[in-house]
Amino acid sequence: MDQVIEVVDSHTGGEPTRVIVAGGPNLGTGSMAERLSLFREHFDYLRSALIREPRGSDVLVGAIVCKPKNPASTAGVIFFNNVGYLGMCGHGTIGLAVTLARKGLITPGKHELETPVGNVSFVLHNNHRVSVDNVASYRYRKDVSVEVDGLGTVTGDIAWGGNWFFLVGNHGQEITVDNAERLTDYCHRVREALVAHGIAGENGHEIDHIELFSPPTNPEQADSKNFVLCPGNAYDRSPCGTGTSAKLACLYADGKIKEGDVWRQESVIGSIFEGRIRALPDSTYEQGKVIPTITGSAYISAESRVIIDPEDPFAHGIG
Numbered sequence: 645m646d647q648v649i650e651v652v653d654s655h656t657g658g659e660p661t662r663v664i665v666a667g668g669p670n671l672g673t674g675s676m677a678e679r680l681s682l683f684r685e686h687f688d689y690l691r692s693a694l695i696r697e698p699r700g701s702d703v704l705v706g707a708i709v710c711k712p713k714n715p716a717s718t719a720g721v722i723f724f725n726n727v728g729y730l731g732m733c734g735h736g737t738i739g740l741a742v743t744l745a746r747k748g749l750i751t752p753g754k755h756e757l758e759t760p761v762g763n764v765s766f767v768l769h770n771n772h773r774v775s776v777d778n779v780a781s782y783r784y785r786k787d788v789s790v791e792v793d794g795l796g797t798v799t800g801d802i803a804w805g806g807n808w809f810f811l812v813g814n815h816g817q818e819i820t821v822d823n824a825e826r827l828t829d830y831c832h833r834v835r836e837a838l839v840a841h842g843i844a845g846e847n848g849h850e851i852d853h854i855e856l857f858s859p860p861t862n863p864e865q866a867d868s869k870n871f872v873l874c875p876g877n878a879y880d881r882s883p884c885g886t887g888t889s890a891k892l893a894c895l896y897a898d899g900k901i902k903e904g905d906v907w908r909q910e911s912v913i914g915s916i917f918e919g920r921i922r923a924l925p926d927s928t929y930e931q932g933k934v935i936p937t938i939t940g941s942a943y944i945s946a947e948s949r950v951i952i953d954p955e956d957p958f959a960h961g962i963g
């Protein structure tokens with residue numbers, strides 16, 4: 645018998661999110677980290693069925709909405725992509741908020757959201773505009789140099805923004821969409837080199853996102869432009885919510901932003917997130933951790949019923 649799953653697709657600054665709104669598996673009542681383990685162990689085929697070709701694409705991020713553990717929260721969520729699972733996802737949270745509003749499940753205002761890496765919250769301003777208060781973010785190590793095959797020495801900061809990032813300012817690359825193939829190759833090589841040299845995030849966590857920066861296209865509209873390579877080798881079309889959070893943590897650690905400032909991060913395709921910080925002074929990391937607030941807009945692009953036909957040789961996706 646066919647398995648039928650209802651999904652809503654949206655995009656946030658060009659980066660797509662596919663949210664399972666009905667027909668998903670029952671993951672029990674544990675924490676989101678526990679439910680992520682269950683999903684990974686028993687339902688990973690759904691991740692690849694929904695995200696990989698022929699139904700999806702490498703750039704798509706998926707999400708399953710869960711009943712929260714704490715009844716005071718609006719929902720729980722697990723994010724996934726073409727190769728695995730994400731701790732948090734900023735563009736995905738904005739897409740999720742707009743999806744829940746579309747389904748009539750939430751109204752404008754503040755909402756708590758449980759994720760595998762901790763609770764976040766978001767404010768739905770209207771049908772499109774959302775601000776996400778992300779997990780506490782921090783710079784773990786500054787100016788880390790790595791020898792990269794074919795590129796020489798590359799130096800960057802390691803920071804946590806809900807995923808692990810290596811942030812590089814001095815790379816000599818042109819950050820434009822036309823140059824995406826070369827940028828992808830550059831970032832891929834850097835990521836491989838970090839793994840090969842045992843350079844990791846705190847507690848040995850793999851750094852699976854590489855983020856390059858350049859001046860913005862128009863300094864009146866943005867403060868910086870980025871290119872973010874995601875774990876499955878697709879680049880983020882949005883400025884990357886967790887990547888912008890990692891950047892804000894580095895800027896704060898360098899004394900370049902303070903509470904009340906607005907940082908406008910442009911993506912490689914020209915979409916913009918606004919970032920703000922709230923300082924957490926009692927931290928052991930340099931000047932401290934920050935709670936980043938990321939504001940962006942998402943738009944619904946489809947409401948569909950996905951059919952998984954057991955006779956289909958590619959029912960669970962290609963690859």
Ligand code: PYC
Nearest residue numbers: 733734735884885886
């Ligand atoms: O917006 O945090 C984000 C994100 C992570 C991967 C793709 N987008």
